[in-house]
Each structure stands twice: as structure tokens, then as C-alpha cells.
Amino acid sequence: MIGTLNSLVDLVELDVGEPLDVDAFARKHATTEYHLRRMFSALAQMPLSEYARRRRMTRAAADLVSGAPSLLDVAVAYGYGSAEAFGRAFRAVHGISPADARERGGPLSTQPMLRFRLSVEGSVPMDVTITTRPAFALAGHAAQVPLLHQGVNPHIQEHIAALAPEEHARLKALSNTEPPGILAVTEGVDPEAPEGSPLTYLHGVAVTDTTPVPEDLDVIALEAGTWAVFSSQGPFPETLQQLWAATATDWFPSNPWRLRPGPSILRYLEFTGTHAACELWLPVERAR
Template identity: 75%
Template sequence: MIGTLNALVDLVEQRTDDEIDVTAFAREHGTTEYHLRRMFSSLAGMPLSEYVRRRRMTLAGAEIVAGASGLLDVAVRHGYGSVEAFGRAFRAVHGIGPADARRDGGPLRTQPTLRFRLSVEGSTPMHVTITTRPELVLAGHAATVPLIHEGVNPQSQEHIAGIPAEEHARLKALSDAEPSGILAITADIEPDAPEGAPLTYLHGVALQASTPVPDDLDRIPLEAGSWAVFATEGPFPETLQNLWAATATEWFPSNPWRLRLGPSIVRYLEFTGTHAACELWLPVEPA
């Protein structure tokens, strides 16, 4: 996977004037677009689409300051059909328009070319189990919340706090499948979504596919398949978020599995508010 990501970076450098066919690239390298975008975003700290835009505007900024080409020529060379669209993208990255950059020489924001390397230190111990689960249904109370990479998500917390205690007890009694108990479920997130992008947070339980779901509950059907279950314990939410990052930086690059489409699930075994013992369930398939 590390070699594939670096090949993708090289392709970004080669194709500065056209859309990159990520689906075809992933297929040629024996993986999926979904997994590739998720791994890129996790390791780079930004979506692939944002990296492409930053790199193109970095190169375009250098050309504009050099003054050897007209603005339309620079725009077309970097995949834009009009000076107006190019100007909007340029300003979004650099904070100034291309005409201002040409006149004043900057300031410009530079995005260096990325290079991925595999960490071999094993700095985050991970206890991982691969399990196969049949068709399931996740049922509970859903809300749309923003993606937050670090710290507590206040909108998720507000959603949970708004669920009455007796409803928590009802959900727990409904649970009849693994992972058992109350679950924190994240779904409907784009593979390279930036921070702040909307996602579905479901506070609920796992049910057998044959179990009737009460009409007042939201539901997410799950296909049968494999799951990688990562166990961790420590300060909340830092330990869980560090584990999420470590799956991308350490586990997936060195194991023959890749993410498949589906939600991520967190099962809390112990939770005090500041400390948690939990499991992170990620849907996987053989790479």
C-alpha cells in the first residue's frame, strides 16, 4: 500500500492538466478506490482531492510569479477551463488572486510533494482479531454530525445526552448479535472527506437480520463479511483516535487486508467519561 500511495503521488505530479482516474489507478494496483482514498486521507491528513488542488496551485503560483505565461495559459495547463474558475481555486489555496500574486510576487502557500514511508517501530501496540459476521442490522437513534479528527465531538455528545436513560436500557435489551451492547456507529462518510464534512452517527445496537426492528428506530443494514476488531484502553477520546490513526499508518500497510465499504463501530467495554476500554470494528476484505 505504501508503494501504491507513492505511485499515486507520482501520478498527481505527471497529470497536472486533467482529472485523475482514481478508480482505474486503484484497479491497476490491485486495490479499491474506497480503500485507497481512506488510506491517503488518514496518512496525509487531507483528502486526495485537496492534495491535488494544493499541488496544482503550488505549481501554478510559481509559474505566475515567473511571469512567462498568461493567466489563461497557466489555468489551462493546470486543468481549468477559465480564468475565473482558476482564480477561485488559486485564491482558496493562496489567499490572494493570481493577478495580485503576479504583481506582488506573493505571499504564496506551498504544498510540498508528499512521500509516504512505512513506520516499523510498532509504536502503538494493537490487539487485533479478524472475525466474520453474518448479515446484521444496526438499529438506534441517528443524527448528522460533522467529522472531527481530534477531541470530543460536541454534536455527538449532545445527541447522546438527548436520549433518555430508559431508551438506553431498551436499546441494550434489544441487542441480540455481536458486537453486543450499546454501540457508537459512524456511517455515510465519503472516503476522503475533509474535517467538518457531515456523517451519520448512530447510537444503537446490532441485531440479527431476522430480528424485527421497532418502527421508531433508524437502521443500517450490514452485509455478511469480515471485520478487524482492534482492542484498546486509555484516556478518552485520545486513545481511540490514536488507534484509528495507527490502523492506517501501521496495521493496514503491513497486513493483507483492506477496508471495504461500511460503517465503523465502537463498542465500549468500560467508560468513565475520561477513560475507556473499547473495541474498534472496521469492515475489511482480503487485499
């Protein structure tokens, strides 16, 4: 996977004026566009589309300050149909217009070319179990919250705090299949989603697909499939956030599995507020 991601970075450099055909690239490298975008985002801490845009604007800025014939020539070279559209994209990255960059030479915001490397230094200890589950459902209380990569998400905390104690007891009583107990579920995270993008957070439990669910609860139905279950423990929330990153840096590159679309499920085995032992359930499929 590390080699595939570096080849993808090379493709960004080659096709500066053409839309990236990530689906065709993924098929050529025996993987899926979904898995590739998720791995890129997890490791680069930015979506692939954002990286490609920043690299193109970095190279476009170099062309401008080195004396390109015209703004329109540069715009067309980097895949824009008009100088106006190019100008908006340029300003979004650099904070100044192409004309100002050409006249004054900057200041410019440069996006270095990425190069992925596999390193085990400081890796998060984790145990992994592969399990195949029949169809089941997740039932509970859902809310739209912004995506945050670091620290405690206060929006999730507020959502949980708003639930009455007896509601937690009702959910626990409803749980009747793996993974057991109260679960923290995130769904709807697009591989291209930057930080701050909305996602669905569900505070709920797992039930069989034939379990009657009260009408006041939100439900996420899941098809039968394989899950990778990662176990780890340590300071909260750093351990959980590092665990997710470690699946991308350490586990997926060296194992014949890839992510498939679906929610991520967090099960707390122990939680003190500052320390947590947890399981992270990720939907996977065998890589071809």
C-alpha cells in the same frame, strides 16, 4: 500500501492538467479506489482531491511568479477551462488572486509534496481479530454531526445526552448479536470528506437481520462479510483517534486486507470519561 500511496503522489505530480483516474490506478495496483482514498485521507489528514488541488495551485503559483506568458496559459496547463475558474481555485488556496501573485510574488500558501513512510515509533498497541459475520443490522438513534478529527465531538455528546436513561436500557435489551452492548456507529463518511463534513452517527445496538425493530428506531442493514476488530485502551478520546490512525499506518500496510464500504463500529469495553478500553470494528475484504 505505503509504496502505492507514494506512487499515487507521483501521479499527482505527473498529471497536473488532467483529472486523476484513481479507479484505474487502484486496479493497476491490485486495490480499490475506496480503500486507497480512505488510507490517503487517514495518513495525510486531508482528502486526495484537496491535496491534488493544493499541489496544482502551488506549482501554478510558481509558474506565475516566474513569468508565465499569460494567466489563461497557466489556467489551461493546470486543467481549467477559463481564467475565472482558475482564479477561484487559486484564491481558495492562496487567499490572493493570480494577478496579485504575479505582480507582488505573494504571500503564497505552499503545499509540500507528500512522501509516506512507515514508522512504528509511538505506535498504538492493539490486538486484532478477523471475524466473518452473517448479515445483521444496527438499530438505534441516528443524527447528522460534523466530522472532527481531534478531541471530543460535542455534537455526538449532545445527541447521546438527549436520550432518556430508559432508552439506553431499551436498546441494551434489544441487542442480540455480535458486537454486543451499546455501540457508537459512524456511517456515510466519504473518503474525500474534509473535516466539518456531515456524517451519520448512530447510538444503538447490533441485532440479527431477522429481529423485529421498533418503528421509532433508525436501522442500518449490513450484508454478510468480514470485519477486522481492533482492541486498545488508554486516555479518551486520544486513544480511539490514535487507534484509527494506527490501522492506516501500521496494520493495513503490512497485512493482506483492505477496507470495504461500510460503517465503523465502536464498542466500549470500559469507559470512565477520561479512560476507555474499546473495540473498533472495520469492514474489510481480502486484498487481491
